[in-house]
Structure formats: C-alpha cells, structure tokens
Amino acid sequence: MCHTAAEQDVTRELAGIRPELTSAYLAALPGARAAVLARLWRGLVHEPLPWIATRAVGSEGVTLHLADGRRLHGPPSDPWATGTAVTALQLDGIPYDHPARLMTALHVAGGEQFAAELDHSVASLALSRTAPRPAGPPVAPWEWEQRSPDGHPYHPGCRSRPGFSATEQLAYAPEHRPVVGLRFAPVTGAVVRGPWPSQLRDGDATLIPVHPWQAAHVLNGRTLLPGPQAHPLLSLRTLALDTQTHVKTALSTQLTSAVRDLSAYSVDCALATCEVVERVAYRLDGRLHIARTLAAAGAGTPDLAAVLRQSPYVYAGTGEQVVPVAELPRYFQAHTSRERLARITEFGRLALGVCLDLLALGIALEAHGQNLLAVLDADGWPRRLVYRDLADIRISPARLARHGLPAPPLIGRLLDDDPSVLRRKVLSCLITGALAPLAGNAATLGTLLEAATRDLPPSPDLHALRTERLPVKALTLMRLSQQGDQWALLPNPTTIERD
Template structure:
C-alpha cells in the first residue's frame, strides 16, 4: 500500500476520501507505480535532452552518471529514449536516492525547477488516480470508447497526467479514462466571430451560444450566464468531446495539460475553415490513403478562453466492417488482436509504411501534419490491418506556400503562424510528432524503431525530407527542457536508429 508523500498526493487522497471513498485504497496502491512511471519519463529527459546545467553524461555497466555544472552527480539506470512502459525505482543525487520525480526535481534546485516539481507532483498523483479506472470489459461498443481505454497518457512526457487545477472530483467527472458523460454548457455571445455554418439550435436571436466545458465555466468564466448544453463524451485530449457519432466539439480549457494551456486563439477561429479546406484539397492528392476531418464551424468571443470548434468525427470514415482507432491505442489493440506469432510486428510494419508514406508525401506537397497519437487515427479492416489514415485537429499544422506553388496548389488566404517555408522547421513538425507520438511507442525500443524505420522507408519516393530521415539525427521535442524553460518549442536531436545512418 502506498503512502502519500507530497502535497498533490495528499490533496487527491483527501478529496477522494470525501467524493469517492471506494477508490481510496486503489489510489494508494497505485501511487508507487505512478511515481516510478513518471520518474522514468523525467530520467529520460535528464539523460537525453540538452539541459544547460548538465555538463556531461557517462554510461557504465550499472547505468548512467550525469554530471551537473555545479559538480553534483546524478546516477540512474540505463535509459532507452524510445522505450515505453518503463519504470525507474530511484535516481541518486550525490548518493541520496529519490523515488519521487517531484522530490528529485526540487532537490536539483535548477532554474524553473520549483514550478516543474509541482507539475511532476500533479502528474504522479493524477496518474495514480487514472490507474484506478476499471479496465474496459470488452471491445468498444461506441467509437469514442477507443479514446477512453488508456490511463497513462503521453508515453514520454514527464507531465503525462499533470492536471493542475483539477480536483479528484473534476478528474472523475471529466477525464476520458473514467468514461464519464459530460454535460456541456452554452454561454451567449452577442458579438461572436463565426466561421462556417453555426448550428441553428445554438443561436438565440442575435446571440451565438458557445459550447463551454463545465470546468472552464466554473474556474475561468465565472460570472457569465450559462445554459444547459448537450451531453458529450470526452476524448483523448479531454477538452474535445464527441457530441454524437458524426460531430466532435473542441472547447477552450485554460488549464495546462502536459505542455500547453488548452485554449483556442482568435487566429485559430478566423482561419479554421480555410485551413480545413486546404488540407482536404491537398490530401485528395493521396489517392484515398488519408482522410482529413473537416472543420464544420468555429466561433469565439475574441479571447482564447471562450471559443469552440465543431469538427467532423473521424469515425465517419469507417466503412463496413472497419473501425477507426487512435494511434495512441494501437499498441494495445495490436497486442490483443494477434492471429499468429508474426501478426503484431507485421501490422506495425504496415502501419509504419502507410504513416511515413502519407506524412512525407503530404509534407512534400506543402502540408506538415502534427501526426501524434491523438491527432492521427488508423482505419483498420476486419482482421485488424491498417488500410487508411484519418487526421484531426488542424490548429497546429504548418503550411508551406512555396511547396504548394511547386505542385500547382494555390496558397491559402491567410497569414500568420501556420505559414512556414523553412524545410528544417517543417521536417521537425512532421518527424518529431510522428516518431515520438506514433512509431516510437509502437516500436518500444531504439533497436526496434531502427528496424521499423528502415523497412518502412525502403520503397518510399525519394525526397529531401526522406533523405534527412535516413541520415540525420531525429528531432524530438525536449519535453523536460520545455517545462523548465517555457519559451515555446525546444528540441533535442537523438541518434538516428536507422542502421548505418551515422556512416552516411
């Protein structure tokens, strides 16, 4: 049985004792494993990211030693940057073992360490609470149930389950792994910006009724009038919910989940339809291998904390006897649907060929997808083989006007942050998301990822982007560095695992 060692752990334990005492024992029992899982993610960052206060690293038979610029030393077990599902029991700082990531970060006393330690505390406590959710009884009966099967969140991010501002009651009421039904609220906005055809039932005279997440209404929008809204099912991203089988709604949620505050900018509302129309038009060049979930409408009050986007559900793209599965859920799905000793690796290899081919072709045409495990979904046939892809959430893609023009495609009628012609920036967007969010978790180790990439790219059409993938270090977001120094995207470059890449 675990013991609560930190403020976030104690706070969740006290709240659970009040709102759901039946989960208290399970929560306490899950704490040691949750700490070890988050510590493994933090140790990955300390070993592999370009942190300015680390002077050197040395690998030995019993693990890895990290020398800090002030002379102190960390020592921990070997760390494979592409391993998933790992746990680290403890990391030593000058011989003192730490088994909690928040306590280790606090002891390091580095710039930005105090707020990051609080996030790590939330991450471990919330992960333990997530792991109390009962496992699904069987295969999904509704399409959104695919999004509610995993408790652990991002496989590499140390704040994989950090939900500051969310009480135990909030997590049980709104987090997808607990499989709740969420009652959205509607708030009237008389001067809303609207793009697309806003649903008539969400209008009241001159006012637009914006769907609002109930957490946002309580904690951010206090004082605004609200009306009861539709019931919805939370998806992997928590603030995006399924209204029914055909429509999803993305709400603003001014809470920091993993790296980002999940609001919706006025820029995103303004350009939502133009971005969608362009992405669909470019994807049409790929002979049906990629579906883009169309943006149906977007509306906002001019501030990032009050806006919403209506999207086509990715599940409308499933044909007869097909299912659409978020890529984050593919590792478990492939493992549980084997039909022979070689089926799982064969399915993974088929998905890798499909995903790399689609993403690199689309990149060459001029659209860089953020194809991580939440945004990318696979259409699987009756036997569980990947046949096509679906992509959703266009808010952070990048569009290259120069590449579009090269292929005879008109540039979209927009300016601003979505436009990018720098080939390095475009490649980083695609490769970091696809490999870190999809292929790395499916491979599960550096050796397996190298073999997977080598087989997947063997027959792809040669482009400068493919050449970079074959030969250059792999760009990944420096997730720990970004939380210690939150100045936007920052990068680590990991050794390319493709056999022979270093010699090319």
C-alpha cells in the same frame, strides 16, 4: 510511504467523495511514481539541459555530472522505450523515488514550479489508474479514446492537470468514462466561420459550447445555459456530441506542456485551413481522410470559443474500424509477436508515406497519437489514415506553388517555408507520438523505420529521416524554461545503410 502534497490532497478528497477508491489509489502510487520518474530520467539523460556538464554511460547505467559538481546516477535509458519504470535515482548517493522531490533537490532554474507539476502528474496518474479497464471491445466510437490511463508515453507531465481537483478529474477525464454536461454561452456579435448550426443559436446570439471546468473556473461571472451531454476524448477538452460531431472547447488550463485555449486566430483560420489541407490531401489517392472542420465561433478572447469537427469515426467502412494511433499498441497486443511487427510495419509504411508525400506538397501535419487515427480492416491491417485538428500544422506556400496548388488564403503562424521547421514538425510528432510508442524500444524502431521506408520514393525529407539525428521536443527543458517549443536531437535508431 511519505506522501507529497498533491498525493495527500487527492487522498483526502477521495475519502470524502469516493472512499471506495482510496485503497486502489494508494496502491497505484508507487507505480505512478516510477512511471513519471522514468519519463523524467529520459529527459535528463537525452535533452540539452544547461546545468548538466557531462554524461557518462557505463555497464551499470548512466551518470550525469552536474555543473555544480554533484552526480546523478540511474539505469540505462533508451529514449524510445515506453512502459518503463524507474524506482529510484541516486543524487550523490541519496536515493530519490519521487520525481518532484528529486527536482526540488536539484535546485535548478525553474525547478520549483516543475516539481509541482511532477507532483500533480504522479497524483493524477495514480488516480487515472484506478479507473476499471474496459472488459470488451468498444461499442461506441468514443470508447476507443477512454481506454488508456497513462497519457503521453514520454512526457514527465503525462497526467499533470493543475487546477483539476480529484472530483473534477473523475467527472471530466476520458479514462473515467464520464458523460459531461456542457454549457452554452450566449454571445451577441460572435465571430463565426462556417455554417453554425441553427440549434446553437438563440435569436441574435450564438450559443458557444463551454466546458464545465471552464464555466466554473474562468467564466464563473458569465450567464451560461445548460448544454448537451458529451463524451470526453483523448484531448480532454474535445468531446463527442454524438457519432457524427465532435466539439473542441476552450479550456484555459495547462494540460501537459502548454496552456490550452482557442485563440481568435484559430477560430478565424479554422475553415480556410481545412479547405487547403483537404485540397492537397485529395492528391494522395484516398490514403488520408481529413476530419473536416464544420464551423468555428468565438467571442474574440481565447477563453471563450469552440470548433465543431466531423467525427473521424465516420470513415470506417464495412468491416472496418477507426482506432486512434495512441491505442494501437494495446490493439496489436492481441496478435502474435510476428503478426504485431508485420502490422506496425505496415502502419509505419502507410503513415510515413502519407506524411512525407503531404510534406512534399506543402503540408506538415502534427501526426501524433491523438491527432492521427488508423482505419483497420477486419484482420487488423492498417489501410488508410484519418487526421483531425489542424490548429498546429504548418503550410508551405512555396511547396504548394511548386506543385501548382493555389496560395493559401491565410497569414500568420501556420505559414512557414523553412525546410527544417516543416521537417521537424512532421518527424518529431510522427516518430515520437506514433511510431516509437508502437515499437516500444530503439531496436524495434530501427527495424520498423528500415522496413517502412525501404520502398518510399527518394526525397530530401526521406534522406534526412534516414541519415540525420531525429528531432524531438525537449519536454523537460520546455517545462523548466517556460519558453515554448525547444528541441533535442536523438540518435537515429535505423539500421539503414548510410548514404
């Protein structure tokens, strides 16, 4: 195997810091290449990329006719399938088994930078897969979030962590189950929303928790103090301080699709947004808990801020457990096929009912596998939901008003009355980030959607779900164009009879 630059970098670094991992890392590389190549192939087949002229589906796979006359051929691509592997794609008869090398060979706008991201994604995914799998069920609640090495099921950059060395990934990434030592940045005159804890103050200064990667790479000229030990969660920059409280830190690096930080707007609106959503969620008769925003603080810049949140795991009652939706596919594997389908259908009915009811009231959640958690009873049946991280939801003042709810005390990007924008936010996240990974393929997703929506009350949003093509983020197009959210419309897999 001829290794790429990122693969060579990780191999050399492991030889110096963790030589016992080197053989496992090298053994994981072919599978990591095939997993990322499958995600890239999904994007090439199903997204509106301007340099693909036509697509031809045949008995032996899919052929993409490129605008420059070349042809790219690969296997059939189910846009809703997960866990797939593509070992090679043929570009004018030449096989490519590495997504970065293929992207370089395509010679398209934005391809060079995206190829580097794909290289990082493969190298980091192989490193993630060297983490030993947990032997038993979680003991501490944050252990639910440290069990999966593979990241986003559809994103080619599922493990792209540019700027993170192998040493830093082993030290900070949740799948390696480290304990992370946070830092404190003393800030006088900080913007504070909510009751900032007294133990996070030093006289007139607010002590803002800082991720150690941020401390080393972004804030390295600033005075920092030792902070608490914490456990990284599915969203790498969010950590559990204890069983009651999570902290979302500013981490100014690109993880998957975008540079993550904490804007002054997010800090300023954090508590008010939570109060609006809690007020609306109260109308759902206990089906949805909101992991409350406790406080937020910032220095006025996106690279130094933090949000304290209630742990979603506090909503587990006697005999219950709270599980991130991203982990439900593995959790349900312990059941028979029939039991598994029954449970994911029940989850689909619960999740769609909650999200569509909340949407009708005026709140569009971004309910993907990280933000949404399921409360399961002792037999593994979904009973309620918990939602965390309200930073990217959308709120419709017009819909709130129609239901007699007060106007939100907010301005800016969180507010939107456009039905297509609101619907796209909910359906793209819920289906792509939660229901489709649970189903695992288009046929099962169609069965799931049909059963889960059968008894839901009619609404324009439900009608769109049943009859229209389904919106998803065009993840490959987004990385190539560097233009933020862009969309693809995928065939609706439901078997529901069209109106």
